[in-house]
Amino acid sequence: MSKRYTSIEKTGITSRQLILILITAMAAVPGYLMVTGSLKTQEEFLNSPWSLPMNPNFNGYTAAWNDQFPTWFRNSLFVTLTAVLITIVMAASAAWGFAHWKWKGRDTVLGVLISLMVVPPVVLLIPLFTLGAKLGWISTFRMLILVYIGLMLPFSIYLLTNFFRAIPASLTEAAEIDGASDFRTFRSIVLPLSGPPLITLTIVNLLWAWNELLLALVFLQSDEQKTLMVGITGFQSRYSLSIPTIMAGMTIATLPLFIAYIFGQRYFITGLTAGSVKGE
Amino acid sequence: MIKSLQTEDRFTAPRNLGAVFGRLDKSGPLPWILPAAMCILLIFGYSIIDLVQQSFKYRGEWVGFENFSLVVTDPLFRTAISHNFLLLFAVPVLAVLSFMCAVLLFETRKGMKFYRSAVFLPYILPIPVIGVVFGQLLQLNGALNSALRAMGIENLALDWLGEPGQALWTMSGIIIWKEVGFGTILILARLISLPLETLEAARIDGAGFFRLHSKVTLPQLKPVILFYIINEAIVMVSWVFNYVYVMTNGQGGPGNATVVSELYIYRSAFQNKSPELAATAALLLLLATLIFIIGFFKIQKNANRGLFDE
Numbered sequence: 001m002s003k004r005y006t007s008i009e010k011t012g013i014t015s016r017q018l019i020l021i022l023i024t025a026m027a028a029v030p031g032y033l034m035v036t037g038s039l040k041t042q043e044e045f046l047n048s049p050w051s052l053p054m055n056p057n058f059n060g061y062t063a064a065w066n067d068q069f070p071t072w073f074r075n076s077l078f079v080t081l082t083a084v085l086i087t088i089v090m091a092a093s094a095a096w097g098f099a100h101w102k103w104k105g106r107d108t109v110l111g112v113l114i115s116l117m118v119v120p121p122v123v124l125l126i127p128l129f130t131l132g133a134k135l136g137w138i139s140t141f142r143m144l145i146l147v148y149i150g151l152m153l154p155f156s157i158y159l160l161t162n163f164f165r166a167i168p169a170s171l172t173e174a175a176e177i178d179g180a181s182d183f184r185t186f187r188s189i190v191l192p193l194s195g196p197p198l199i200t201l202t203i204v205n206l207l208w209a210w211n212e213l214l215l216a217l218v219f220l221q222s223d224e225q226k227t228l229m230v231g232i233t234g235f236q237s238r239y240s241l242s243i244p245t246i247m248a249g250m251t252i253a254t255l256p257l258f259i260a261y262i263f264g265q266r267y268f269i270t271g272l273t274a275g276s277v278k279g280e
Numbered sequence: 281m282i283k284s285l286q287t288e289d290r291f292t293a294p295r296n297l298g299a300v301f302g303r304l305d306k307s308g309p310l311p312w313i314l315p316a317a318m319c320i321l322l323i324f325g326y327s328i329i330d331l332v333q334q335s336f337k338y339r340g341e342w343v344g345f346e347n348f349s350l351v352v353t354d355p356l357f358r359t360a361i362s363h364n365f366l367l368l369f370a371v372p373v374l375a376v377l378s379f380m381c382a383v384l385l386f387e388t389r390k391g392m393k394f395y396r397s398a399v400f401l402p403y404i405l406p407i408p409v410i411g412v413v414f415g416q417l418l419q420l421n422g423a424l425n426s427a428l429r430a431m432g433i434e435n436l437a438l439d440w441l442g443e444p445g446q447a448l449w450t451m452s453g454i455i456i457w458k459e460v461g462f463g464t465i466l467i468l469a470r471l472i473s474l475p476l477e478t479l480e481a482a483r484i485d486g487a488g489f490f491r492l493h494s495k496v497t498l499p500q501l502k503p504v505i506l507f508y509i510i511n512e513a514i515v516m517v518s519w520v521f522n523y524v525y526v527m528t529n530g531q532g533g534p535g536n537a538t539v540v541s542e543l544y545i546y547r548s549a550f551q552n553k554s555p556e557l558a559a560t561a562a563l564l565l566l567l568a569t570l571i572f573i574i575g576f577f578k579i580q581k582n583a584n585r586g587l588f589d590e
Contacts, residue, residue, distance in 0.1 A: 012489060016384055020391075023381060024398040027461070030413045031401070033423055037416075049423035090316040097312030115573045116324055120518035122542040123566045124323065126549050126559045127330035150323025153316050182307060211406040213522045214542075218550065229408045233526050236412045243416060250409045261404055265397055268404060273466050 034254075037247035045243050060248030063239075069252060071224060072231035079141055079216075079227060080209040083148035087156055087205055088198065090149070095160035096186050100172070110161065116154040121214055124151075129218060144219045148212070152205050159274050163197040164190060196267075203264055204271035210257065228253050328566070334559035347560040357561060359536050360544040363448055367516040367540070370452040374512050375505055377456070378463025383493050385464065386471045396468070403461035411526030414454050415441065441527065444537035451523055451538055459515065463508045470504040471497065506579050514572050518542060518565055541565050 037045050038060045039053035098106060128147055129138070137143035167190060175185045216227040226234075232253050239245045261268055335347055351357050381399055385392055402410070417423050418440035425437035440450040474497070482496045521542035524532055532539030532547075541561060549558035 016387060017390070020384055020388060020395045023384075024395055026457070027398050027402055030410065030417060031405075033417055034409075034413045046421075049426060090319065094313045094316035097309035100312075101309040103309055111577070113320075115570075115576075116320070118514050118569055118573055118576070119324065120514075120542070120565065120569060122518065122521060122545050123331065123562045123569075124327040125545065126334065126555050126562060127327035128323070129549070130330065130334070130555070131326070146319070147323060150319050153320050157316060182312075207404060211408075213408055213525065214546070217525075218546075229406055232412065233408050236415070236526075237529060246412060246416070250412055254405060254409050257404060257406070261397075261401070265400075269400065269465055269469075272403070272462065273469055 031254075034247050034250050038244055038251045040244055042242055042244060045247075058248075060242070060244035060246075061252070063242065063245040064235075064249040064252060067235070067238075067249075068223070068226070068231060069228075069249065072226050072228045073252075075141075075220075075225060076210060076228040079144055079148070080206055082141075083145045083152065083209050084202060084205045086145070087149045087152040088202060091153055091156035091160055091201070092191070092194075092198070094153075094157045095164050096190065098157065098161040099164035099167075100182070100186075110158070113154045113158055117158065121151060121212075125214070125218060132219065138219060139221045139225060141220070141225070144216060147215055147219065148209050151215075152208065156201055156205065159201055159271075160194070160197060162274075163194060167193055196270075199264070200267045200271040200274070203260065203267045204274075206260075207257065207268070331559050331563055331566070334556060335563045338556050347556050348564075351557055351560045351564065354557070356536060356539060357541075357544055360532075360539045360541045363538065363540050364517050364520075366448060367452050367455070367520060368513060370456050371509055371512045371516060374456055374459055374463055375509050377460050378467055378508065379498070379501070379505060381460065381464040382467035382471055383497065385468050387489075396465070399464050400461040402458045403465075405458070407458070407522035408526045410454065410458060411523055415527050418450060442534055444534045447528075447534060447537045451520075451527065454527075455516070455520065455523060459512060463512070466508055467501055467504055470501055474500055503579060507576075510572055510575050510579065514569055517572070518569050521546065 033049060036051075036053050037049065039056040039058070041057065041059075044051075044053070098110065124147075132138045132143045135143075171189055171193075172185050175189050180188070211229060212227075213229045213233065216230050217233075220226060220230065232249055235249050236246055239249075336342060336344065338347065385396055385399070388395065419425070420439045420442060424440070428434070428437040438446055441447050478496060478500075479492070482492050487496065518541070520540050524538050524540055524543050525546075528534075528538055530543075530547075532543045542565075545558045545561045545565070548561065549555050
């Protein structure tokens with residue numbers, strides 16, 4: 001291929017490659033400092049933050065893990081998985097209700113759903129906190145899970161409705177003519193076709209719930225209940241004298257996401273761009 | 281029923297019949313939608329109604345617009361709003377950077393997928409982690425400044441987060457660092473789906489790199505870039521709490537240099553114990569986002585396609 005380019009085009013290509021390498025480096029710098037920093041001693045880090053760890057040691061990891069990391073990790077895992085699972089079930093069911101039947105006001109309701117996607121959580125914080133206090137649900141996982149479900153539903157329903165509507169009507173109608181109930185049509189025709197959007201949605205929601213800070217901060221107040229994101233926020237000031245421990249903690253907190261990203265990149269990209277204007 | 285199926289348009293008939301004759305072994309959409317609807321009504325519907333009520337009350341007593349006048353005359357609230365407003369300056373920067381990154385990636389054959397993953401990576405990282413790591417990186421004697429000093433540009437080694445006049449701009453730089461990947465991917469996806477013929481025709485006519493992309497590509501990308509701009513404007517106005525909270529230990533410091541509206545609401549409610557003021561500020565914030573939502577719908581209309589015209 002390269003033979004066909006003129007020399008001017010070649011310089012263009014090389015300079016563009018250089019810019020891209022520079023951009024990549026900028027994107028990677030914090031990650032680099034985090035991972036290398038986690039393997040150094042405090043002294044090494046302060047003297048030469050940019051160097052590779054010459055004698056990598058895992059003291060930072062031991063210290064971080066011996067703190068409350070395992071508890072926070074478990075809490076995050078529990079809250080995130082429960083909330084996402086329930087959200088997906090409720091959203092799939094509702095999306096089928098939107099896609100399969102034409103009813104009055106449906107498009108209006110869908111329009112409202114879309115606008116709910118951009119309502120900032122901080123707006124709902126005070127009423128929900130008052131509600132939680134009335135119910136005696138502050139510092140319970142169920143309150144946070146309920147709030148997460150509510151916040152994830154609009155986007156989830158929107159995405160799945162879009163997908164379900166693209167399923168050819170002939171498929172579902174054939175099943176109905178054969179006498180299948182709505183539930184059967186949904187379960188044996190629609191769901192088996194919906195693998196990719198369901199995976200996409202699961203990943204996007206997991207990412208959101210795992211990374212959420214504000215609500216977790218407000219609704220879970222005891223130390224044993226903290227989620228990972230709340231935990232690491234306080235972790236920083238507690239270990240201000242041991243940067244390697246902080247960096248190790250951050251690495252642990254990022255690792256699950258990073259692994260998921262490496263393997264499921266396609267789903268991250270489709271999911272996170274799916275909310276945009278039609279025609280991507 | 282079967283007869284009507286055969287005579288009517290088969291693509292709409294069963295759905296209409298399903299709705300009209302819901303009792304005929306068909307439940308209709310309601311039970312399918314109900315659980316989600318209840319949850320959304322509770323989390324959004326109840327909350328927004330309660331929010332409006334709380335913002336007109338003080339300790340349960342109706343006080344009219346008193347909370348509003350207290351909030352809008354509160355210097356801290358004004359400071360917070362002005363900071364959100366300043367953060368909006370990051371939006372055009374984001375749009376330009378994303379467009380340039382997307383075009384670069386589009387023009388790259390070798391290693392495009394690798395670069396794309398790298399550019400997108402910051403967008404998936406948790407903000408608390410980003411905040412903590414950047415917090416370390418940007419210390420007065422942190423990694424960035426030691427690199428700048430080593431390169432001999434001592435003058436650029438600022439107190440990035442400690443200097444009140446500087447902290448907000450540093451913050452917006454970090455937000456840009458994270459959000460640019462989103463725009464790049466969004467624009468790139470649209471770019472790939474553009475018809476190749478026009479691009480090729482322009483290339484054959486001798487349009488160079490810059491002419492080609494400013495005159496041919498850019499106009500076609502307008503809807504997606506507009507979408508991105510609105511999306512990021514919403515981020516700057518109402519989704520920056522995490523950055524500020526993590527990097528300033530919840531204080532919005534130094535001084536009040538990085539207090540934003542969300543932090544004002546959080547602090548009013550949970551640190552200063554005045555939930556009415558917090559509720560009022562939250563309502564004002566909701567109204568502000570509403571303006572952007574309307575823009576959002578306008579774009580969708582202008583995109584010449586309905587929501588579901590696949």
